[in-house]
Amino acid sequence: MTPLSAAIDPRKNSLNALRLLLAAAVIVSHAPQVAGWRDPYKWGDLEIGGWAVAGFFAISGWLITGSRLRLDMRQFLWNRVVRIYPGYWAALAVTAFVLAPMSLAFDAGASWDPVSALRYVFANATLVEVQQKIQHTLVGAPYDATWNLSLWTLMYEFACYVGVGVLLSFGYARRERWVTLAVFAVLAAGTAVFEFTDADVPGIVGMSFRLGSFFLAGAVLKRYADVIPSVWWLAVAATAVLGVLWATETVKAFAALPLGYLTMYLGARLPLHKVGRRNDISYGVYIYAFPLQQLLAMAGATAWGVVGYIAATLVAVVPFAAASWFLVEKPALRFKDLGRRGPAARPAVAPQAQAPSPADVTMEIPVARP
Template identity: 45%
Template sequence: MSRGLDNFPNRHNSLNAIRLGLATAVIVSHSWPIGGYGDDPQLGQLTLGRLAVAGFFAISGWLITQSRESTPLPSYLWRRFLRIYPGFLASLIVVAFVFAPVGSALDAGSWAFSDGVAFVGKNLAVHMSQFNVGATPSGVPYPGNWNSSLWTLFYEVLCYLLIGLCITAVPGRWLATVVVTLWLGATALQVGTNLGGTVAVFLELAPYFLAGATLYVLRQWIPLHWSLGLVSAVITTIMIAVGAAPALAALPLAYLMLWLGAALPLHLVGRRNDISYGMYVYAFPVQQLLVLAGAGAWSVGWFVLASTACTVPLAVASWFLIERPAQRYRRAADNLWAARRITSSR
């Protein structure tokens, strides 16, 4: 495969299949602490779950930058909202009013309707500030947390806003320079500083997103070839194995994700029905409920299989009942934007 990244197969690629695999890797990683088997599998300074999240962000950097370049800012923001928020809100409601009361019945912990309302209300802004619902979940190896996975969505939204505003504010001829500078700056800050709080977490994830964005804005000059895919895999593996700062592996990891997306013959997986997001937002509560039902007594292998199998129906329901129907409203912002442009031109 010797074509360049500017000829990346946008319609026939395996990125959705890779994202589904990454979501499954998060399930595998979380199985250890949730099931009481020990800490997440560790790969250098990254757990398996964090490495999967890094892959998610790298792929998003490429796709979201592409989307913003071809879509006016209002439409872009509306489409990002529809892709993230309806499924997120639905997951909060399901956890608050289905998982939590069932969990309360299983472990005799306290739950009230007002607890569910409080949980949903405090997390409406995507930034997760409360993970428990009332006194649930309790009696589990990982208590007081129904859905730890959702914390990453806030930082993904920040990345959406960053690239969206960047493309709005920066002239086209300077865009590549600015995006590369942002990637280098975020990497340098992550490696060379010891900041705390929200900024530190953002800097932990932003280099991966910005690496994907960097590959997109430089796509005309970067070949898409198996040899570079192999080199990227080797560099990523070495960086992780020697315990280097994770952000240093962001660019080779992003290239590896794209090369696999072009090379793997899995383009039919998730092409029409992408359940990877649903797998990501529902796996953690499913695993907590399985432990409450006694699945923690099984081997970790069986627990992983059960967790995956029980999450799939919820992910499918999320796609068909929430996520895909929400996409029908994507053109609303397009039509409004077009109407405003016509009005302003008169």
């Protein structure tokens, strides 16, 4: 049987295509909420966007763990900063100084405050959302709570980067892969406890455990990729388990490993390896979709019905995502080698983690508020 380590070719897989599909799923999930029709679509106890975030975090766990095993901590963190921040900062600026002013044409009674717009960019620059709106905009929007609901997950994503980076800085944890499994078990168990008890924990704690468990599921699969087979019957079993969790509304508590395995199996087997191999617009789709949905809702695109509204969003977001990749994200990647110390030897890694990972040239992102 082919193990996952051999099935997922670092240079020829469908993980980028899956991320693009997951980003599109977020648009579908958010559509009824932004349009003011109803709450986001749900499957079981999780919104469609929540399923997408789980898939994103699992993929990120796989890729980021491989990246950390190959790179020293300084280079690893610099690569992550170069990959996530420039596109994010650009999206904040475009929202504040392009899309928000444009919305005035469709938002009677609204006005645009450049000081508030500038504050929106700088207040949110660290990935922690401090200011969700720009003063006197979204006045007539069906959903007036925020300009970009999707951005909140990025701080959890980056926290996972740092967490795995620190964990694998310890020689014992790097050599003994069961340590990664143990950390995953703690997060998964904590998530289940929070879901099935009335434990009074801050929302940020519960969300950190849940998203962390999905991320660590990908990390565990990466660490054990040489012994976990990539076979159809395990994928079917994982799908069946997810079906049971969906029916019993226990996805949040127990779906991390089966969803992680199914995602990685599809990444290896789907014939979509050419999608996003050279030009990955999935991050741009993610960070621009929600503000464009807001703009389209105020412009009246919701009158076209749910299918028309979603289609309009998909059409509108592609040029923004492409511009983000070609004008911001791809040029920023030229600076990733600035973090290198020199010709020092790379840290020793387990055999299954030595192959180059697309994490150095692609973006690992989360999605959608569960």
